Amino acid sequence: MFGFLRRDRSKREIIINCENLEIRAAVMENGRLEELMIEHPTSERIVGSIFKGRIQNLEHDLQAAFVDIGWKKNAFLHYWDMVPEDARRDSDDEADEGPRERRRSYEGREIERRFPIGSEIMVQVTKGPIGTKGPRVTAAISLPGRYIVMMPGSRLKGVSRKITDESERNRLKKILARLPVPDGMGVIIRTAGAGASKGSFVEDLERLLGIWAGIQKTAAEKPAPCCLYQEPDLVDRVVRDWMSDDIDRIVIDSKDKYEKIREVAGQISRRARSKIVLYDGEAPIFDHFGVERQVEETFQKRVNLKSGGYIVFDETEAMIAIDVNTGRHKGRGAQEEAILEVNTEAVEEIARQLRLRNIGGIIVIDLIDMKSRKHQSAVYKAMKAALKRDKARTNVLPISELGLMEMTRQRVEESLFASTYSPCPYCRGHGVVKSALGVSVELQRQLLAVLRKRDRTKPASGLNIVVHPTVLERLRREDEHFLIDLQSRFEGSLTFKSDPAKHVEFFAISDAATGEILYSSM
Structure with missing residues (x-):
């Protein structure tokens, strides 16, 4: 048996399971599932795709346009997302250009003049269709590469906020200033750019400029509505977005995909190429690495905590309600200290579960009541710290007088539960029947x-x-x-x-x- 089939103590590794109907990628830290990404090859990848659409109608009351992109339902386009520079002010998380400006409100006549009904517009999908709603799009196009994000039609240039080392930021800003960026093209250096050479940025920029040239060529040749660009599949995106020095290895169970991503990783470095490992064991790869059991837990309403407490998730169309309970927890000290211990562990686990379950929208957490303001502040800070590793945008409010923590999380696609399960035809989705x-x-x-x-x-x-x-x-x-x-x-x-x-x-x-x-x- 090959050495890589033995479970080692790698700090961080990515396990990829490739099947005909589903591709799954799990980011593991010391054997614990921290990130889960799922894609179905038979379904069209729409988030991140770029379309040439046609404006169908303008709704001034909603401050939005509906655009035909060739999808089942017309796409929703806010007026402030129709002008790229205005959209950048609110949507970009990577730049360091100071505080965000307030969204501008547009007059109906101005929009009708600039974007009359029937006119064509290039848009990118930022949120997939969820429930009865169609996709949401923006005219602020962005093309992510390995080290940079390129934004046609923008003047924005900056370095990711997540790169905090001041000397490295200064080095990257100097590289950015010398890059051969065409006029009317914005560029942001991604977190993966930390430590990369100038040559790596130049190669990334040239590749993205080639993609953009292809998009423009297709847009000139094809009538609306049509798809101009589609994001790479999940396996390629994992290498592009997750391959870094702190990833010890990527283990994959598909020979074809293995060869492909080794080639892609080789363009990064020889060391990156050596981290790609092919799994050929008898047991399913997720079973072998202990991922499957943890994936199944993400579908359960109840999540047990190590302290003996537990969390209950209730996913509804309007919001997500999360309840924290002490359960079997027996605190070593005073009751208030025991409650603080459970609540702190709970918010850290909730932040992890939100990522794994891909839960978005309005989230209300019913914590165990804490009388001490100091304890409430400690739990709030623990949640803020736990959410820092989340790639989705989040906004969390301090604990209210009712003991509730309210927050929002960016919703790009349906949750893991909603995309995997359908309402029960027997109980019509209620989960119960009449007695x-x-x-x-x-x-x-x-x-x-x-x-x-x-x-x-x-x-x-x-x-x-x-x-x-x-x-x-x-x-x-x-x-x-x-x-x-x-x-x-x-x-x-x-x-x-x-x-x-x-x-x-x-x-x-x-x-x-x-x-x-x-x-x-x-």
Whole structure:
């Protein structure tokens, strides 16, 4: 057996599982899952793609345009995202150009003059379709490379805020000033650019300029709507965005992809190329490296903490509700200290779970009540620190008087749960069904209505009632006297039948003589 098949103590490694219908990449730190990326090759990659679209309508009240990009639903384009420079002020996280300016509000006439209905516009998808909503797009195009992000139509130039070493920032700014960047082209040095040579930046820039030239050529030749550019697949993006000195190795289970990313990594350095390893073990790669079990945990509502406490996730269309509980936790000291310990561990785990589950939107965390302002501040700071490693934009507020922590997280695509599961057709997505008591109550209510109506219009006759076996058991054991009373009051016979093939909430009332359905619950 090859040495790499033995689980070693690598500090950071990326495990990639390639299958026909799904590609998964997991970033592991000392055997613990920290990042999870999933892509389906049979589905079109839309986030990051660039389209030549056609404006379908302008909604001044919404301050937005709807653009036909050839997708199932028209794309949503805010007015402030229609002008690249205005869009940059709010959307860019990498630049160091000082505080963001407030979004500008546009007059309807100005937009109609600059972007009349039916006109063509080049846009890039920033958020995929979620639920009933179409994709969201921007006219502020950005092309990410290994070391830089290139932004056509922008004057912005800067260095990633995440590079904090002042001497390195100064070195990179000097390199940036000497790069042969064409006029009307913005450039931001990415975090991966720290320590890179000037030649690496030049090569990256030349490659991106070539891609942009191809996009412009396609835009000139093809009519709208059409796709001009699509982001590379997940495996290529992992090498581009994640390969760095602190990654010890990338292990992949596909021979073809292995050869491809070794070639890509070789363009970075020989050392990077040597970090790519092919897995050919008998067990599935995620099982072998202990990833599968941790992935399955991300689909569970309840997450247990090492301290004995636990977290409960409830994902709804409006927001994500997260509840923190002490569970079996037994604090060593005072109760307040024990609560602080659980809450601190909880927010650190919540930050990790948000990344793994790809949860976005409004998030409300119900922490265990803390009386001490000092403790509340400590938990808030712990959450802020834990969110620093999140690539998605986040905004978290201090703990409220009700003990709630409110935050938002950038939502680019559907959550892992929403993209993997579909609503249960049996319970219609509720997760629960009516109890036998609930069905019995509804049945008796509708049965009484049918009997009253027949009492006025027709002579007494029998009724057939079909129910699920569990409901019939309830009727026989606990509700029989109510039904006997109904039967005697309206002088008609009631015949009950069970059908295990029916839904547990189903019942139907029909005329025994004619077979006419008088009422059906479903």
